[in-house]
Amino acid sequence: MNRLLTLFSALLVAIVAQAKVVMPRFFGDGMVLQQNTRCHLWGTATAGKTLTVRPSWNGRSYTTKVDAHGRWTIEVPTPSAGGPYDITLSDGDRLTIRNVLIGEVWICSGQSNMEMPMKGFKAQPVEGADADLLSCRDPRLRLFTVSRNATAQPVDTVAGQWDEATAATVRQFSATAYYFGKALRQSLDVPVGLIVVSWGGSACEAWMKREWIKPAWLDNFKCGGDSVTTADVKRLHQRCPTALYNGMLHPLVGLSMRGVIWYQGEENVSRASTYADQLSTMIQGWRREWGQGDFPFYYCQIAPYDYALIGWNYNRASLREQQSRVEALVPNSRMAVLMDAGLKRGIHPRKKRQAGYRLALLALGNTYGMARLPDYAKYKNVEFHGDTAVVAFDNSREWIYFENGTPADNYEIAGSDHVFHKAQAWITRNRLYLRSDSVRQPVAVRYAFHDWADGDLMHDGLPVSSFRSDDW
Numbered sequence: 248m249n250r251l252l253t254l255f256s257a258l259l260v261a262i263v264a265q266a267k268v269v270m271p272r273f274f275g276d277g278m279v280l281q282q283n284t285r286c287h288l289w290g291t292a293t294a295g296k297t298l299t300v301r302p303s304w305n306g307r308s309y310t311t312k313v314d315a316h317g318r319w320t321i322e323v324p325t326p327s328a329g330g331p332y333d334i335t336l337s338d339g340d341r342l343t344i345r346n347v348l349i350g351e352v353w354i355c356s357g358q359s360n361m362e363m364p365m366k367g368f369k370a371q372p373v374e375g376a377d378a379d380l381l382s383c384r385d386p387r388l389r390l391f392t393v394s395r396n397a398t399a400q401p402v403d404t405v406a407g408q409w410d411e412a413t414a415a416t417v418r419q420f421s422a423t424a425y426y427f428g429k430a431l432r433q434s435l436d437v438p439v440g441l442i443v444v445s446w447g448g449s450a451c452e453a454w455m456k457r458e459w460i461k462p463a464w465l466d467n468f469k470c471g472g473d474s475v476t477t478a479d480v481k482r483l484h485q486r487c488p489t490a491l492y493n494g495m496l497h498p499l500v501g502l503s504m505r506g507v508i509w510y511q512g513e514e515n516v517s518r519a520s521t522y523a524d525q526l527s528t529m530i531q532g533w534r535r536e537w538g539q540g541d542f543p544f545y546y547c548q549i550a551p552y553d554y555a556l557i558g559w560n561y562n563r564a565s566l567r568e569q570q571s572r573v574e575a576l577v578p579n580s581r582m583a584v585l586m587d588a589g590l591k592r593g594i595h596p597r598k599k600r601q602a603g604y605r606l607a608l609l610a611l612g613n614t615y616g617m618a619r620l621p622d623y624a625k626y627k628n629v630e631f632h633g634d635t636a637v638v639a640f641d642n643s644r645e646w647i648y649f650e651n652g653t654p655a656d657n658y659e660i661a662g663s664d665h666v667f668h669k670a671q672a673w674i675t676r677n678r679l680y681l682r683s684d685s686v687r688q689p690v691a692v693r694y695a696f697h698d699w700a701d702g703d704l705m706h707d708g709l710p711v712s713s714f715r716s717d718d719w
Contacts, residue, residue: 267292267340267342268290268291268292268298268336268337268338268340268341268342269290269291269292269342270288270289270290270336270342270344271289271290271403271404271405271498272404272405272406272407272408273391273393273405273407273409273442273498273499273502274288274290274344275344275408275409276344276345276346276347276409277345277346277347277389277408277409277410277411278344278347278348278389278391278409278440279347279348279349279350279351279352279389279409279438279439279440280325280347280348280349280350280352280440280503281325281349281350281351281352281503281504281505282325282326282327282328282349282350282351282437283325283326283327284324284325284503285322285323285324285325285503286322286323286324286325286503287320287321287322287501287502287503288300288320288321288322288323289318289319289320289321289501290318290319290336291313291317291318291319292313292317292319292336292338292340293313293317293338293339293340294313294314294315294316294317295312295313295315296312296313296338296339297310297311297312297313297338298310298311298312298313298319298321298336298337298338299336299337299338300321300323300334300335300336301334301335301336301337302323302332302333302334302335302347303332303333303334303335304325304326304329304330304332304349305324305326309321309323313338325349325503326349327349328348328349328350328351328437328438329348329349329438330346330347330348330349330350330438331345331346331347331348332347332348332349333345333346333347334347348387348389348438348440349438350387350437350438350439350440351431351435351437351438351439351440351505352439352440352441352442352502352503352504352505353424353427353428353431353439353440353441353442353504353505353506353507353508353610354442354444354499354502354504354506354507354508355421355423355424355427355441355442355443355444355445355507355508355509356443356444356445356454356496356507356508356509356511357445357449357509357510357511357547358445358446358447358448358449358485358510358511358512358513358514359445359447359448359513359594359595360423360510360511360513360547360549360550360595360596360599360602361421361423361424361443361445361508361509361510361511362421362443362445362446362447363421363422363423363447363595363599364418364419364420364421364422365379365380365417365418365419365420365421365422365425365599366418366419367422367595367597368595371593371595371597372597373422373597373599373600374597374598374599374600375600376418376422376599379600380414380417380418381414383412383413383414383417383425383429384412384413384414385411385412385429385432386411386412387432387437387438387439388411388412388428388429388432388438388439388441389409389410389411389412389438389439389440389441390409390410390411390412390416390417390420390424390425390428390440390441390443391407391408391409391410391440391441391442391443392407392419392420392421392442392443393405393406393407393442393443393444393495393499394406394407395446395485395495396491396494396495397446397453397480397484397485397487397490397491397493397494397495398480398490398493398494399475399476399477399479399480399489399490399493400493401492401493401497402493402494402497402498403497403498404498405495405498405499409440412425412428420441420443421441421443421445422599422600422602422603423508423510423547423599423602423603423606424441424443424508424603425441425603426599426600426602426603426604426607427441427508427603427604427606427607427610428441428603429603430603430604430607430608430611431607431610431611434607434611434615434617435611435615442499442502442504444491444495444496444499445510446484446485446491446495447485448485448486448514449485449486449491449511449514450485450486450488450514450515451511451512451514451515451522451525451526451529452464452465452488452489452525453485453486453487453488453489453490453491453492454491454492454496454511454529455488455489455492455525455528455529455532456489456492456532456536457475457488457489459528459529459532460488460489461524461528463521464488464518464521464525465488475487475488475489475490475493486514496533500533500536500537501536501537501538502537503539504539504542505542505543505614506542506543506544506545506610506614507533507542507543507544507545508545508546508547508606508610509544509545509546509547510546510547510602511546512548512549512566512567512570513549513594515566516549516554516561516563516565516566517561519561519563519565519566519568519569520565520569521569522566522569522570523569523570523572523573523576526546526569526570526573526577527573527576527577530544530573530577530580531577541578541579542579543579543580543610543613543614544577544579544580545580545581545582545583545606545609545610545613546570546573546580546581546582546583546606547582547583547585547602547605547606548567548570548571548582548583548584548585548586548712549563549566549567549570549585550585550586550588550589550590550596550598550602551563551585551586551589551591551695551697551698551699551700551701551702551713552589552590552591552593552594552596552698552699553591553592553698553699554698555698556592557594561698562696562697562698563697563698564695564696564697564698564700564713564715567712567713568696568713568714568715570582571625571712571714579613581609581613582623582712583602583605583606583608583609584605584623584702584709584710584711584712585598585601585602585605585710586695586700586702586704586710586711586712586713587601587650587701587702587703587705587710588601588602588710589699589700589701589702591699591701605709608620608621608622608709621707621708621709622642622706622707622709623642623706623707623709623710623711623712624640624641624642624643624647624677624706624707624709624711625640625641625642625711625712626638626640626641626694626711626712626714626716627639627640627641628716629691629692629716631688631689631690634682634683634686634687634688634689635680635681635682635689636660636670636680636681636682636689636692637678637679637680638678638679638680638681638692638694638716639677639678640677640679640706640711642706643677643706644707645706645707646674646676646677646706647674647677647679647704647705647706647711648674648704648705648706649672649674649703649704649705650702650703650704650705650710651703654671654672654673654703655701655703656669657694657695657700657701657702657703657704658670658671658672658679658681658692658693658694659681659692659693659694659696660681660682660683660686660689660691660692660693661686661689661690661691661692661693661717662686662687662688662689662690663688663690665691665717665719667691667693668683668685668686669683670682670683670686670692671683679694679704690717691715691716691717691719692715692716693713693714693715693716693717694711694713694714694715695713695714696713696714696715697713700713
């Protein structure tokens with residue numbers, strides 16, 4: 248009899264649990280929903296029932312049918328920025344989500360330089376964080392960090408919670424993402440929701456679906472083959488192809504949002520030659536999965552760092568060069584340059600304010616239409632006149648200049664022997680001139696094309712990317 252009672256009680260618990268309306272964790276108290284859109288909501292409920300969704304911003308009811316597997320999805324129109332509001336969902340059992348704001352939602356992804364919190368890593372501080380934490384309280388800036396999770400198969404939810412920006416919550420939150428969100432809040436004066444999906448040391452390939460990954464890309468991993476196994480994931484975690492897409496990004500796919508910011512690339516330095524192809528493939532894949540068109544994708548170029556300090560014999564400038572090519576390959580993508588914000592003896596630069604604010608400049612100018620914001624000049628071409636190279640730039644309306652008035656030791660020139668020599672450098676308006684007594688007939692130029700360089704070539708307050716005219 249006792250056993251029967253136990254089984255009956257367990258059955259009742261299962262039935263009650265089945266009747267619960269459940270949504271992924273990022274649909275929760277304190278969340279921000281994207282304004283002025285048909286917002287996509289989803290979750291589980293009792294199979295076969297009708298689910299009613301009633302948002303307080305308009306008091307209307309929207310209904311959808313729960314399928315045979317207990318899944319449901321619905322689109323609800325959102326107003327212009329405002330709140331807080333409540334959303335009530337019911338299939339007979341009721342779920343109420345409280346303190347909901349309507350505003351701008353951004354996903355913030357990448358590896359450790361996106362993950363790096365305002366408190367820094369051990370013995371690796373974020374510059375200015377102590378002062379900024381004193382004034383960071385903002386109940387209309389909401390923060391959500393997706394907990395680390397690498398899986399062999401896609402999952403449907405994540406661990407995490409929404410928090411208002413306070414000194415305690417911001418200290419634990421991505422510094423790059425926080426500064427980005429802070430700039431949007433100040434400039435747009437609407438609620439902003441930031442969802443951080445990052446893992447230090449993660450490879451670009453880990454954030455993609457298996458079918459997007461070209462076979463040659465897997466040669467560097469010895470992981471995955473035709474399919475990724477649980478053993479692969481346990482062994483390589485954030486480096487295993489598809490593992491972070493499955494465990495951290497897949498649950499978010501379809502979430503109504505404005506766009507994505509991205510800070511990743513250090514893990515791909517050893518195979519830089521394929522990075523432009525990989526990142527372009529990833530962006531286009533995310534856009535197909537999301538079904539929200541060519542949403543904005545703004546990314547940080549990795550900052551200079553001396554890789555020789557950890558025994559790596561790769562020229563990181565090649566990865567920076569690959570990153571700069573993505574803008575031309577992918578519409579509605581832009582790169583924030585960090586040539587002046589690196590750290591020679593640290594792979595985690597302290598200047599996260601520059602990273603976040605420069606991403607915000609791209610978003611404010613290109614997505615939100617703010618006019619006359621600073622913009623980046625880009626290497627265009629070089630002409631050779633006798634012993635002098637003349638370098639031209641695109642988008643250099645404000646002219647280029649050396650940050651400290653005189654050129655640093657970043658400029659090189661080479662002849663037909665392919666040997667580069669340090670060059671004298673000077674500027675007239677938007678042209679850079681280079682020459683060297685060691686090169687009578689130059690055929691190629693380079694700027695800051697090394698792992699470590701303290702970039703000093705500027706335009707409109709922003710650094711110019713490292714570049715080269717050769718492909719040697």
